[in-house]
Amino acid sequence: MANSKYEYVKQFERENYLLAETWIVVRVDGRGFHRFSDRYKFAKPNDARALGVMNEAARRVMSMLPDIRLAYGDSDEYSFVFARDTELFERRESKLVSTVVSTFTAMYNMLWGKYFTKTPLDEEMLPTFDGRAVVYPTARTVRDYLSWRQVDCHINNLYNTTFWALVQQGGLSGAQAEERLRGTLASDKNEILFSEFGINYNNEPEIYKKGTILVRDLSILSGREGDQHERTELSSVVSTVGGGNGGEKRAELSQRQKQREQKRRRKAAIVELHEDLIREDFWDKRPYILL
Known part of the structure; x- marks a missing residue:
């Protein structure tokens, strides 16, 4: 790049280099996906099409970036675990996060029509995602992070499965279903599903539970x-x-x-x-x- 009197502005740029020899996890989250799912009429409590778009978009990201060792996704989020010794982008946080988020968003938009064949995207409400990077010092902490996300998936899915059964089959309003579930334990929700709606939660598809x-x-x-x-x-x-x-x-x-x-x-x-x-x-x- 040619030198000019304006080049001094580069001194305001700052890079955050993520700590060497640590595991980097970049997590992508949907922005405003509650409204987004309502706008495009996602099936409740789970929409196989929506999960299909997420999973294929994540797979495309992973194939483009071989330093990703594992990815875990649920609902509108995906976590990408980079190798501990990765030198991708010199471990610059902004580059890693922006590359993963922009690639994931582009793939999600591109793949949408493959899964939602009768529901084209409206330019007034396009899917967008944000992201963050976190470093973990050991393989054990990475495993604990992933365990946390999977436990969160189970808790949320059990709640949503019970909530929507009460609304769709039990005739309750959203507010009434929330009140019914307030303070309940996992065993209580399982009992509601089985005794009132004949649903054995253990038989629900693994993709929704895990x-x-x-x-x-x-x-x-x-x-x-x-x-x-x-x-x-x-x-x-x-x-x-x-x-x-x-x-x-x-x-x-x-x-x-x-x-x-x-x-x-x-x-x-x-x-x-x-x-x-x-x-x-x-x-x-x-x-x-x-x-």
């Missing part, structure tokens, strides 16, 4: 020649580095190993799961996520 987990399955590669060799090599790397189930045991990889690992992650299939990530066995099966 949200959506997106992970790179390093055992599923592109199918090209040499994949078996890469799977074998991957097992060696995971064994060398140590488990990712909350511990911090880790070995330094050579530059060549890092490049190969990055290549494998780019090629790995991104799979969608709806299961309990609080339990140890989720992480025991996938030790490479939180290396």
Whole structure:
């Protein structure tokens, strides 16, 4: 860039570089999605189409940014967990957040018509999202963060399922349903659903109760020649580095190993799961996520 007398304004710019060797989580949240869902007549308590748009948009973000190890989504939010050693954008907070949020928003808008085939977006109310970045010092704190989001998903879904049963099947107004549920425990809501509406909450779809987990399955590669060799090599790397189930045991990889690992992650299939990530066995099966 050519020098000019106006270049002094650059001194007002400030960058926030996120702490090295920490896990970065960028969370994307819908802005004004209560009104947005009413405007586009989302099904209550859950709309499979709306979740489909969210999940595919998140998958597109994840495929574009291989440093994302895992994504977790529920309702109108998605959390993206970046590798502890990522150097993407030199770990500049503004760049990381703006890239994830803008890419997610663009994908959501682009994919809308695929799921809402009869409800085009109105330019007076377009979907928008905001975002934030938080750093976590250990794999255990990352797991606790994700557990918090999944527990929140369960609590909200149980409440919403009971609330809308009272409104849609029980004939109560919104205010009456809120009053009926005030101070109730999970067991009370389960009892209302089962005894009054014949709904066994345990049989509700897992995606509604547990949200959506997106992970790179390093055992599923592109199918090209040499994949078996890469799977074998991957097992060696995971064994060398140590488990990712909350511990911090880790070995330094050579530059060549890092490049190969990055290549494998780019090629790995991104799979969608709806299961309990609080339990140890989720992480025991996938030790490479939180290396």
